[in-house]
Amino acid sequence: MRIRREHFLWPTLATGAAVAVAAAGGGSGVGVGHLSFKNAADTHLQINTPTATKAVRSVTWGLYRDVNSVDPIFGFDYPENTVDSALCDALFRQTPSGGRAPGLALKVSNPNPTTDVLTLRPGVTFWDGHPMTSADVVYSLQRAANTKVGGFYTSIFNRVKSISATGKLQVTLKLTQPDQWLLGELSSLPGMIIEKSFATKAGTKYGTMGVGGMCTGPYMIKSWTAKNGLIAVKNPHYWDRSIHPWVNQYTFKGFTDSAMTSGLETGAIGITYSTDPTILQALKGNKKLSVTQGSSYITDALIVANNKGPLGNVKVRQALSMALDRQAYIKATYQGAAQMPNTLANPGTWGGYEPSIFQAAYNALPSYKSPNIAAAKKLIQQAGATGKTITIGMSNQITQIQNAATTVEDAAANIGLKVKLKTFPAATWIDVFTSAKARAGLDAFFVLSYPDYGAPEGQYQQFVLPTGSLNYSGFNDPTITKLLNRSRSTANAAARARLVVQAQKLIMQQLPWIPLSDPDTVLVTQKNLTGAPASFSYMYAPWAAVKLGGR
Amino acid sequence: MSALLEVEHLSVWLPVEGSPRSILTDVSLSLEEGEALGIVGESGSGKSMTARAIARLLPPSAEIAGTVAFDGADTYELKGAALRRFRSQVPIVFQDPRAHINPLRRIGDFMCEGALASGGQSKAAALKKATKLLGDMGIKDPEGRLHQYPHELSGGMLQRVMIASTLMTDPRLILADEPTTALDVTTQEEVVAILDELRRERGLALIFITHDLDLAAALCDQTAVFYAGEIVDLQASSTLHTDPLHPYMAGLAAARPAVDSRGGRLAVIPGNPISAYEAPRGCRFAARCGFAEDRCTAGRVALEPVASGFARCVRAEELRAARGAW
Amino acid sequence: MGRRLGVMAATLLVSSFVIFGALYLAPGTPLAALSGGKNLPPSAVRVLERRFDLNQPFLERYWHWLTGVLHGDFGYSVVHQSNVSTLLGQELPISAELILYAGLLTIVFGIGLGMVSALRPGKVDDVVLALTAGSAAMPAFVAGIVLLLILSVDLGWFPALGQGAGFVSRFRHLTLPAVAMALAGFALVARITRTSMREQLQNEHVQTAVSRGVGYWPIVTRHVMRNASIPIVTSFVVVFATLIALDPVVESVFSISGVGGTLVNDALEKDIPSVQGVCLVLVAAFVVLNTLVDLAYRVLDPRLKSRS
Ligand SMILES: Nc1ncnc2c1ncn2[C@@H]1O[C@H](COP(=O)(O)OP(=O)(O)OP(=O)(O)O)[C@@H](O)[C@H]1O
Ligand SMILES: [Mg+2]
Secondary structure, three states, X not given: OOOOOOOOEEOOOOOOOOOOOOOOXXXXXOOOOOOOOOOOOOOOOEOOOOOOOEOEEEEEEEEOOOOXXXXXXXXXXXXXHHHHHHHOOEOEEEOOOOOEEEOOEEEEEOOOOOEEEEXXXXXXXXXXXXXXXXXXXXXHHHHHHOOOOOOOOHHHHOOEEEEEEEEOOEEEEEEOOOOHHHHHHOOOHHHEOOOHHHHHHHHHHOOOOOOOOOOXXXXXXXXXXXXXXXXXXXXXXXXXXXXXXXXXXXXXXXXXXXXXXXXXXXXXXXXXXXXXXXXHHHHHHOOOEEEEEEOOOOEEEEEEOOOOOHHHOHHHHHHHHHHOOHHHHHHHHHOOOEEOOOOOOOHHHHXXXXXXXXXXXXXXXXXXXXXXXXXXXXXXXXXXXXXXXXXXXXXXXXXXXXXXXXXXXXXXXXXXXXXXXXXXOHHHOOHHHHOHHHHOOOXXXXXXXXXXXXXXXXXXXXXXXXXXXXXXXXXXXXXXXXXXXXXXXXXXXXXXXXXXXXXXXXXXXXXXXEEEEEEOEEEEEEOOEEOOOOOHHHHOOOHHHHHOEEO | OOOOEEEEEEEEEEEEOOEEEEEEEEEEEEEOOOOEEEEEEOOOOOHHHHHHHHOOOOOOOOEEEEEEEEOOEEHHHOOHHXXXXXXXXXXXXXXXXXXXXXXXXXXHHHHHHHHHHOOOOOHHHHHHHHHHHHHHOOOOOHHHHHOOOHHHOOHHHHHHHHHHHHHOOOOOEEEEEOOOOOXXXXXXXXXXXXXXXHHHHHOOEEEEEEOOHHHHXXXXXXXXXXEOOEEEEEEEHHHHOOOOOOHHHHHHHHXXXXXXXXXXXXXXXXXXXXXXXXXXXXXOOHHHOOOOOHHHHOOOOOOEEEOXXXXXXXXXXXXXXXXXXX | OHHHHHHHHHHHHHHHHHHHHHHHHOOOXXXXXXXOOOOXXXXXXXXXXXXXXXXXXXHHHHHHHHHHXXXXXXXXXXXXXXXXXXXXXXXXXXXXXXXXXXXXXXHHHHHHHXXXXXXXXXXXXXXXXXXXXXXXXXXXXXXXXXXHHHHHHHOOOOOOOOOOOOHHHHHHHHHHHHHHHHXXXXXXXXXXXXXXXXXXXXXXXXXXXXXXXXXXXXXXXXXXXXXXHHHHHHHHHHHHHHHHHHHHXXXXXXXXXOHHHHHHHHHHOOOHHHHHHHXXXXXXXXXXXXXXXXXXXXXXXXXXXXXX
């Protein structure tokens, strides 16, 4: 029986708060250099794998389930992110290390701080040969912003007043306030451009199996059936001449954990980013497979869901965080494929801009390397919380959550807190996030979350802003809110980063969530395949698809 | 010329829980072409086993001593096609036609099966023959019957089918193992009449197994009386009642008037019947015999010629002489 | 036959209602599947709920679905973003092939071994008995994984995943899963064959056939097997019911894109039209199977024919 994998990851949904913003200086381009950086907690994480040298006829790409839509604005989970990234281009391209590079837009200029003028790349065609124009871009963005269409990314446009074509290859966004987060999001699924004529004809069926989609990406849909999965072939007219995909054809298909394992072991599956962490060592031991751990955007944490209970006291949160034996948890759960978290944003998200500022800030934060029970106990006593009970939601059918619950239980017991576990079946675990009724009575529950682009604030905004989509406790710290909203409006990267690390320091004191680990991206390929980045970029950019090839 | 069937010193053992159990001991009898032999005896005395031994239908686990010769050939030497041909020459009419005819196959298939197996006949010819035989048995609409299934026929009708089926292969000896026991009284008479007629018309040899002494005597030239796996008295049917050679037969004959003749069971003789394997040394009837002496149980008793027949009794001559004794 | 169709329609109606109701009442929403379970913005939820009729009251939804089915429209799968009839059209043949293949293996090997076992008492029989006991005790998914590990992962004789395309490739892909599925039912068929053949061998009419000079094989086939066929054919219902029940597990172990693997997942995701479509087909298949076996009885056992 297919038990849903532990893929309950939560992307950012930028929700704006009105904060006046300093004007960004002149119309500078967006291009960001490929800054490489070392992960603070560990140094063995890789971004790239050795370059491919050989063409390959066809590769099966293992997903944890079949793709159900190729409409980027209805893509919200690994399979769709992975496939959309191979099929479609966004206005900006996330680099393998998480930076932002020109994509279908060459640059953004700001005639005034609340106007983003996008200059589109000339010579781009859709798979059907039709040239991409500003009409397609305006259509795609307006469609993504339109709440009547029902896309998943409407709220990222909440500082956008209007989207209009101001030239054949120019699109102008009028904003209520400057918005750096919007540019980040436009390097992700909501920034992917689909063909207007195709999409209007397809209507609500756009992106479904029967109709398919129409994008500009390096791969195009050849066939798509429930039986054989989505088969994509090289787009011979791809605009980016610097890219030479090695693999002629990909089959994107969903596999259960056990099928994924046997598929990898027999060579039936060429590449996957979704393996069960509990079999990592077995895969590493397999001579036919290459396993690479890379940086990711994912944060593994305990959500504090109720600020009226014992966890409403910041000392209790801090004590619990201090008492967690994260090292043991990471070993048991990820077989080492996760890092110690100093913050609630994975260092993998720093690559977007100014990693050195984030690195320094990270290093300055207290480390969680080993539990400090004595100090934690003292905090509990100070808070007068000794003997109090916290209720934690978990699912014992999901190994990672089961282990996390045990870790929290042990820590609580060590510092004089009682834990009551409320167990959900894997199938209804989702309800904890979507239904207030399911959440009732919970002081905390577990989450894996990630932002849509390489920026820690993309991660933080979803649970520290009062309007954040994952802010379940009503956490509201005016200073933090103000700092983050200012960062949203700040065009200067270094200034923005400094605002974010200021907020981050407060967040790590306040602990609206309690970090558990920073899981790695785990790339598994056949030994004879190489080249795909081991970073989280496979979720947003075509690198994995175009760089994979024969060794 | 030798007899059609010659059984000599036939003994049979069957394994029961691994060890052989005596079923028949020293059975000898012979049958001429066209002759009829009646076999009577209490239940369990070995009548059916004798028939099976003759038709080579003993289970593979049986141990057999002695010989059975059919038409001069030792039947236990036969194999494969020759064995099957022999069997088709010595078909059995079983007691319960309902159980002994496959309920899932048509009458026609049942009738023709043996004939087709032994070869030489086309299906059409076999069906024609079957039709004719059923007609001969006094069955109406024989052709229609061939297409019917056993459950659509009455017991008597089915037994006629059974008898008719034995004739399909032009046999020379028919073994009828209590062919009327499962039938009601009027049908019994009809079936016996048919068998008798057949035998006379076609000159078939017949072994007729029954519990009914009178019937055996009426139908058969000779009668063999079985007791505990042995023949104890074997003689012409005509003298069976008037000149019993063995005290057991004498007991049966004496009790006869007390028994409802047709379809009745054998007469009641004081004491319990025994099976072959339970038999003591010497005379197996001794325990129930009014004339038993020490020498009766001293050693094996052989089947010896007495008068015009055979008896297995050390005092047979002596008792016969003193006829007045019983 | 008319009555039979009536019963079938009633069965389908009742089961569809029950399944619909159970799924309707279960917690969660199929929209969660679209987002991998993430919190969707309220505007998206509103639009999608309206588009897929998710917020209509139960009876209305059921009625909508039912009238659709009567017009040949099985509805739209939210999870797969596709018409259910399209999905069924793609997935059903694979499952049908797998189940039939497994059924064929079950029956051929079950009857074969059962016959050997019945006709060769002693050592051969003992070996067969041990074999069937072993295979009956092994759950299909364990068998599947073991077969997969040995024959596919280690030895590379068979493909590990998927269903292949084209006859030969399909055949190769479906062999291991079919064997895994066949193991359970095969023991049943072998034992029933053995027992009923033994029983028939003891039967008096077999004696009669022997006494008529009929040969060994004609007796085995025309009498023993022929008569044993009734209980054996009866066991086919159980065999196919078992295979249908095992299909989802085996399909997911071997990653076969049939209806079974989809069924379990879609039930969890509350994708009512998809689950309903598959269930309708399964119930129909079962009713048809039962009918076929009933008909087979009539052919096999003339006593039934004259009784009705
Ligand atoms: N398969 C067998 N294994 C062991 N003993 C058997 C077997 N079949 C029959 N017997 C025994 O052989 C003996 C003779 O049996 P048989 O059937 O010849 O008796 P019968 O004279 O025909 O009796 P009835 O009048 O009841 O038909 C009986 O004691 C019976 O218990
Ligand atoms: Mg008898």
